[in-house]
Amino acid sequence: MSIRFHVSKNKYFPRDTFSILSAQSIGPDNNFYFLFNSPIVLGEILPERIVINKEIEKFKWERNFLENIQKRRENLINLLKNNGFNVKNFQSICPWHLIIGLGGVHPQETSMTLHHIYGIPYIPGSAVKGVTKHWAVLKFAEQKMNKDNKSFEDAVEQISSDLEKGNELDLEIGNIKFGELIKIFGTQKHQGKVYFIDAYPVSDINLKIDIMNPHYPDYYSGKQPPADWQNPKPVEFLTVEKTTFRFYLISQDNSLLQKSEVLLKEALEKFGIGAKTSLGYGIFKI
Amino acid sequence: MPDRESLITKLEKGRAEFAYRCVKEVVDENSSNKELLKNYRAYSRKIPQMILSNGLGQTLAFVKSKAKNGNAYELLYSQMMDYLRSDSTARIKMPDNIELVEWVISLDSQNYRYVTEEILAFLNWVKRFAEGLIETEEESEE
Numbered sequence: 001m002s003i004r005f006h007v008s009k010n011k012y013f014p015r016d017t018f019s020i021l022s023a024q025s026i027g028p029d030n031n032f033y034f035l036f037n038s039p040i041v042l043g044e045i046l047p048e049r050i051v052i053n054k055e056i057e058k059f060k061w062e063r064n065f066l067e068n069i070q071k072r073r074e075n076l077i078n079l080l081k082n083n084g085f086n087v088k089n090f091q092s093i094c095p096w097h098l099i100i101g102l103g104g105v106h107p108q109e110t111s112m113t114l115h116h117i118y119g120i121p122y123i124p125g126s127a128v129k130g131v132t133k134h135w136a137v138l139k140f141a142e143q144k145m146n147k148d149n150k151s152f153e154d155a156v157e158q159i160s161s162d163l164e165k166g167n168e169l170d171l172e173i174g175n176i177k178f179g180e181l182i183k184i185f186g187t188q189k190h191q192g193k194v195y196f197i198d199a200y201p202v203s204d205i206n207l208k209i210d211i212m213n214p215h216y217p218d219y220y221s222g223k224q225p226p227a228d229w230q231n232p233k234p235v236e237f238l239t240v241e242k243t244t245f246r247f248y249l250i251s252q253d254n255s256l257l258q259k260s261e262v263l264l265k266e267a268l269e270k271f272g273i274g275a276k277t278s279l280g281y282g283i284f285k286i
Numbered sequence: 287m288p289d290r291e292s293l294i295t296k297l298e299k300g301r302a303e304f305a306y307r308c309v310k311e312v313v314d315e316n317s318s319n320k321e322l323l324k325n326y327r328a329y330s331r332k333i334p335q336m337i338l339s340n341g342l343g344q345t346l347a348f349v350k351s352k353a354k355n356g357n358a359y360e361l362l363y364s365q366m367m368d369y370l371r372s373d374s375t376a377r378i379k380m381p382d383n384i385e386l387v388e389w390v391i392s393l394d395s396q397n398y399r400y401v402t403e404e405i406l407a408f409l410n411w412v413k414r415f416a417e418g419l420i421e422t423e424e425e426s427e428e
Contacts, residue, residue: 012343012391014398037340046385047347105335107348 009040012047032059033119036238039108050107052236057209061120069118070202077248086254088261091202091246092268092284097210097239099282100127102275110237115200121207121240122200127273128247129196132260133185135267137163139173140181147171166190176259184256194260197248201240208241239281298407300374305411308365313419324423325358327416333362334409342402346387362412369408370401 011018035056042049081087100123101113115122141155148155162169162178166187169178186192211234218224247264251257265286267273272282316322336345346363353360363386370380378397380389390401 010344012347012387013341014343014393014395015391016394018391038344041344041347041351043351047351047387049351050348105332105339107336107340107344
């Protein structure tokens with residue numbers, strides 16, 4: 001299906017480009033990155049406010065396009081397999097909303113991480129590794145809290161610091177030793193032995209507009225106390241909904257690889273990835 | 287002729303000097319307004335990123351829509367305007383009687399790209415001087 005890009009509500013392009021854009025519909029053969037980065041600019045003469053273009057919720061990628069990306073990915077993975085790397089992969093659906101890169105720079109002030117070539121929502125490998133490491137820290141901190149009778153906050157800080165510096169600790173959870181965490185994630189001096197690869201969507205990508213609704217906008221702006229007479233101003237942002245992603249982990253150490261997979265699956269299922277995990281966003285079904 | 291020669295020999299055609307004067311002026315005139323200085327420093331990093339992903343036209347639309355009451359957006363907007371009228375951007379001089387964002391979208395693609403490059407180069411210097419002259423909360427605690 002094709003959607004019409006509302007150029008009449010965004011004239012902020014060079015003159016000749018605007019002429020071209022005004023003259024045509026923009027459909028699935030156009031890069032979503034461009035659509036997402038062309039929000040609606042309100043104000044007749046001078047710009048007054050910039051809001052998300054809700055039409056983009058209807059955008060659908062051609063299946064052939066997604067399949068070709070997938071194929072290219074698998075070719076890369078096979079190359080790595082043929083060169084001595086072990087690969088673990090699994091796919092998983094986020095049954096509700098997922099938002100990666102909400103705080104990124106954007107004129108509408110809410111954003112999403114899109115692939116810089118394909119223009120599709122994806123989960124960067126750095127985010128995958130980050131959430132796995134964070135989950136591991138929480139688990140080991142809980143054990144340290146119980147063992148040393150510390151507060152949880154102190155334990156988290158201590159575990160994070162020791163993991164960062166590569167200090168061995170005599171802790172083990174579910175067949176995973178703390179020393180193995182150091183090898184998996186690495187330190188400033190030693191590269192981690194497990195690579196966390198970007199996760200791409202493997203089925204249809206479903207977009208959904210969501211809102212956050214701060215009830216005390218004047219308080220957050222620093223002017224007024226949080227009082228109930230203020231008018232909430234809903235902020236709309238884009239999420240990915242009911243979409244399946246495939247995750248890859250690769251390493252030359254098969255034992256560490258298996259343990260990383262266990263940690264990643266737990267993190268995705270029990271903690272979530274991306275923004276607003278404390279509100280239930282980004283939880284995956286394992 | 288002497289002015290033109292000295293302009294050519296200045297660091298990046300006088301861009302660095304112009305940027306330094308802009309940042310110094312902001313810091314000197316707002317030394318007691320920590321919030322504004324913090325925002326000025328943060329926005330000088332954020333605006334170039336927005337230009338790269340959304341284009342100069344939309345970025346200026348964003349900055350203009352946010353510019354109010356002498357805030358950091360307004361300062362940066364007027365400084366970009368002053369820079370485009372300065373001798374450092376001699377190739378295309380911005381006219382006096384037009385709003386910056388309106389002028390930018392009236393350009394054709396080639397000139398639009400030139401102005402984009404000039405603004406990015408200027409903000410690169412603004413960012414560096416802002417980081418040097420404006421302390422963050424962590425830095426001032428040391």
